[in-house]
Amino acid sequence: MVEESDNMRKPSIIVHGGAGTWPDKDDVEAAAGAKRAAEIGWSILQAGGSALDAVEKATNYLEDHPLYDAGRGSFLNELGEVEMDALITDGTTLNFGAVAAVKHVQHPISLARLVMTETEYAFFAGEGADMLAQKLGMPVVPNIAFVTEQMYKEFIERTGGHIHIPSLGTVGAVAIDSEGHMASATSTGGRRDKPKGRVGDTPIFGAGGYADDRYGAASATGIGEHAMRTLLCRYVIDRIAEGATAQEAATQAAYYVDGFFNPSNLGIIIVDKYGNLGAMHTTPKMPIGWIDEDGIAHGSMGGSIHGLE
Numbered sequence: 001m002v003e004e005s006d007n008m009r010k011p012s013i014i015v016h017g018g019a020g021t022w023p024d025k026d027d028v029e030a031a032a033g034a035k036r037a038a039e040i041g042w043s044i045l046q047a048g049g050s051a052l053d054a055v056e057k058a059t060n061y062l063e064d065h066p067l068y069d070a071g072r073g074s075f076l077n078e079l080g081e082v083e084m085d086a087l088i089t090d091g092t093t094l095n096f097g098a099v100a101a102v103k104h105v106q107h108p109i110s111l112a113r114l115v116m117t118e119t120e121y122a123f124f125a126g127e128g129a130d131m132l133a134q135k136l137g138m139p140v141v142p143n144i145a146f147v148t149e150q151m152y153k154e155f156i157e158r159t160g161g162h163i164h165i166p167s168l169g170t171v172g173a174v175a176i177d178s179e180g181h182m183a184s185a186t187s188t189g190g191r192r193d194k195p196k197g198r199v200g201d202t203p204i205f206g207a208g209g210y211a212d213d214r215y216g217a218a219s220a221t222g223i224g225e226h227a228m229r230t231l232l233c234r235y236v237i238d239r240i241a242e243g244a245t246a247q248e249a250a251t252q253a254a255y256y257v258d259g260f261f262n263p264s265n266l267g268i269i270i271v272d273k274y275g276n277l278g279a280m281h282t283t284p285k286m287p288i289g290w291i292d293e294d295g296i297a298h299g300s301m302g303g304s305i306h307g308l309e
């Protein structure tokens with residue numbers, strides 16, 4: 001999937017559905033959902049739309065999909081609530097919009113975009129973020145609407161003392177449009193059973209997402225505490241600035257994070273300024289969807305531990 005040539009491949013898009021230990025029974029659906037999200041973003045790019053629109057709409061689809069840990073389907077915190085985080089980044093202006101611990105917004109990534117475009121601020125959290133959504137005309141969604149039967153069942157089992165296998169399923173998208181502008185979008189319900197108020201890497205600029213038109217765009221997933229401490233997305237963009245391709249940067253990132261944490265349990269998707277794609281995950285699986293150089297959509301559950309080569 002990696003393009004090593006110097007030929008410009010614009011536009012281009014890749015999405016992820018979260019690095020983690022996905023159960024085998026979800027493989028087909030998770031890969032298909034990632035592929036579908038990539039197609040949604042691709043149709044916007046093909047029509048001359050912006051990278052920001054493409055990553056937002058691809059992410060909205062995954063937020064609504066109950067299989068992923070974002071929007072509906074998010075993990076529940078220790079109190080049985082959904083608290084969601086999101087970050088959108090604009091590679092042209094180096095601007096971003098972020099929200100954390102929102103509880104009543106159907107599409108946290110769209111609220112993040114409005115924070116970026118409609119306010120003089122960059123980051124809203126908690127009740128204030130939910131109130132901003134209302135002020136900006138977004139419908140108020142009861143928190144229970146984000147709770148799927150599966151998550152409810154797991155919560156009841158867990159609070160009854162049962163052991164669970166952790167799985168992660170944040171969603172994200174990165175794209176370059178026909179003008180060469182880049183963007184990243186990342187949205188999550190955070191980690192399973194997280195304490196109330198815990199916020200991970202997803203809304204942190206440079207950790208959960210980053211975009212710079214001069215080099216590339218990236219979206220991260222996995223253990224947020226690890227991605228924050230390594231500023232994972234900024235790390236890979238710095239490698240591209242030094243001359244690495246998207247996939248080389250992804251592979252370097254895998255070795256970098258594994259040097260700090262064992263296991264690191266992280267994943268990332270990248271697009272560089274040539275439209276080349278890269279991805280890696282140090283977890284057993286990470287659903288990804290992308291469009292190849294012939295315009296064909298693909299979905300997979302990832303590949304080897306250190307990349308998708």
Ligand code: ASP
Pocket residue numbers: 018019069168169170188189190191199200201202220221222223224225227
């Ligand atoms: N990075 C997210 C967090 O720590 C979780 C994930 O990617 O699945 O909140």
